[in-house]
Amino acid sequence: MKRRNFVKAAGGYVLLFPLIKPFxxxxxxxxxxxxxxxxxxxxxxxxxxxxxxxxxxxxxxxxPWYAGMAYTLGYMKADLNLI
Incomplete structure (x- = not known):
């Protein structure tokens, strides 16, 4: 499946953003x-x-978990505001 087609397949479902370095x-x-x-x-x-x-x-x-999640969500929100 092409990357851009993945968005269509995802529909309104939850999408995870993995960080692709060695786990x-x-x-x-x-x-x-x-x-x-x-x-x-x-x-x-x-x-x-x-x-x-x-x-x-x-x-x-x-x-620690909540702070890491808050940082990541804030980063994503800032990126969304850029576009």
Whole structure:
């Protein structure tokens, strides 16, 4: 399946954003994907589903998972605002 056709196949379902380095929980800006390019394709295809990050890093704080997820979601939201 071509990458752009994946958006059509995804419909309104949940889409995970894996970070494609050897399995590691790294920040979204350290992964091997071009998030801006991917989000532009989703916008072009009028995707109206839910984006959920995959394997966010844990921060050094009282709520490590939540902080990592908040950082990643904020990063994705900022990228969405750029396009």
């Amino acid at each position: 590691a929980n790294i920040s979204i800006n350290e992964g091997d994907i071009d998030l801006i390019r991917i989000l532009k394709i989703f916008k072009e295809k009028k995707f109206d589903g839910v984006f959920i990050p995959d394997h966010t890093p844990q921060m050094s704080c009282d709520a």
